[in-house]
Amino acid sequence: MDKFQSSLGKLSMAFNKNIYINAIKNGMLAYMPFTVITSVFLIIGNFPVPSVNAWMASLFNLTVTQWSTKLAIVNDASLAIGGLLVLLAVSRTLADEMKINGMQAMLTSVVSFMVLTPYKTTKAGSFLDITTIGAQSIFLAILVSIAVAVIYRVIDRKGIKIKMPASVPPAVSSPFESLIPSFVVITLFWIFRLILDNFAKLSALELFNMILGTPLKAMGGSLIGIILVKMFGQLLWFFGIHGDSIVNGVMTPIFQVLQDENKTASLAHHAIPNIISQSFWDGFASIVVIGSIFAIILIAHSHRYSEMKKVAGIPYLFNIGEPTLFGIPLMLNVTYFIPLLFSNVVSIVISYTAFALHLVPLPTGLVQVPWTTPIVISGYLVTGSISGAILQLVCFVAVILVWLPFVKIADKEIMVEEKQEEEK
Structure with a gap:
């Protein structure tokens, strides 16, 4: 029993000290307030008592459907871009853990994520399907933030960056120092996107869901x-x-x-x-x-x-x-x-x-x-x-x-x- 308990304790300690697990956990915690805020608006817009719903809509001279649509705006601005929010939170947390430039790593993660996200083109023009950056892309967002942070850190630790004179203020030198790491990271993601487009004929989100997303959901969603x-x-x-x-x-x-x-x-x-x-x-x-x-x-x-x-x-x-x-x-x-x-x-x-x-x-x-x-x-x-x-x-x-x-x-x-x- 003592040996088993000791082994579990070591496993738990290793788990809790893992920077990637902590980044995912803290990133999801940072995302949580927006789920609560959005829920408040959705409760009001879809109140389970129809008469109350109708009364609230009438205060603004709206139909119940219009009232619900107005309150759903907050959802469209938060949970509908849940993957992007988690990407920002996880990448910033990881950057802090890895002691790399947090702001630049976070922005590089966003650009890399968007490089993998296809736009749809119609006669009306090009547009982004918001579902590709929503909650269904959370898994992909986490992977992208981890990959960006790891590659960025490797390049940064090797000193492959533009070094400015000591007299240059940090606010000016920091973006220049991050130029090469960010360029390499974004280029790698662009190459990956080209491979997917030309050979797999799939988007990164579709590929991930096929390999990992669907099995993970099946496991977590089963009795x-x-x-x-x-x-x-x-x-x-x-x-x-x-x-x-x-x-x-x-x-x-x-x-x-x-x-x-x-x-x-x-x-x-x-x-x-x-x-x-x-x-x-x-x-x-x-x-x-x-x-x-x-x-x-x-x-x-x-x-x-x-x-x-x-x-x-x-x-x-x-x-x-x-x-x-x-x-x-x-x-x-x-x-x-x-x-x-x-x-x-x-x-x-x-x-x-x-x-x-x-x-x-x-x-x-x-x-x-x-x-x-x-x-x-x-x-x-x-x-x-x-x-x-x-x-x-x-x-x-x-x-x-x-x-x-x-x-x-x-x-x-x-x-x-x-x-x-x-x-x-």
């Missing part, structure tokens, strides 16, 4: 896939490793693409394609923490758990579980191994089944609430239906039932220990 991912995260928690941090760093781009596909379908009034998305992950697959705390609140009598309830009670309302995870503690606590590993599976299966059988409307993708949003509220907002809130309550109760017998066993053991301490 078995999300169960395995969640169980892996919980297993890491058992060994004292922040499982959410590791899992989210890898899976968030996948869930975000699935979320955007749902949002696009909702805005077009088409059938929603994906059960699993970021909203499913945050709102229905991650109820284990609040379930465990509520189980303790219901039946615990030991002094240790009574004190812990005072600390953990309020945070759990906002899905913050660290006080419980480290207060019980769950690390290497064999008593809680089964509920820690499998209670989320119960919630995932119940939710997936309810959505698959159309008992509850699928998360629309129009709304992406922060993961700290309390259950019931988040369930209603992401599905646009009270049945979404009810489903969360059902999952909540199911998770509590999984935890209750184990909490009861642990509580009795602690009470015996406390009694023995008092008798000494």
